[in-house]
Amino acid sequence: MKQYLATLLLASVIAISMAMVMHDAKNLLCSPCKFIFKEVAKELPEADKITEKTLKVAIDVVCKRFLGGIPLAKEVCDKLGGDAVDELYKFILKEDKKINPESICKHLHMC
Numbered sequence: 128m129k130q131y132l133a134t135l136l137l138a139s140v141i142a143i144s145m146a147m148v149m150h151d152a153k154n155l156l157c158s159p160c161k162f163i164f165k166e167v168a169k170e171l172p173e174a175d176k177i178t179e180k181t182l183k184v185a186i187d188v189v190c191k192r193f194l195g196g197i198p199l200a201k202e203v204c205d206k207l208g209g210d211a212v213d214e215l216y217k218f219i220l221k222e223d224k225k226i227n228p229e230s231i232c233k234h235l236h237m238c
Contacts, residue, residue: 156206157238159199163189164228174224179216186212206235 163186170185171177190204207215218234219226232238 154238156199156203157232159197160203160232160235160237161228162197163193163200163203164226164231166193168226168228171226174226177216177219177224177226179213182216182219183212203237206237211235 166189167182167185168174170188171181186204186207190200190207193200194204215231215235218231222230229238
């Protein structure tokens, strides 16, 4: 019984520690995410004409521009690969085609 309680306590401590690490990682990505999407918005001045392709191009341009100069930009940009842009485009459509860095980064679980 004591071994069971010790194992349960250890598992609880590990779970809490992992949750804290993930929360800290999310907070670390918030500022670079907002910065990147402020720059993406500058690349797409006519937000009402945004398409999935123009969004992807704008994200690629911004990521390449700031990859080495902004801490954690690589981590943010890596999360925008694959199907992420398609899903993000659908989210932006729901937001009336507005590039809102705050809501986008929350949606991406970076803030």
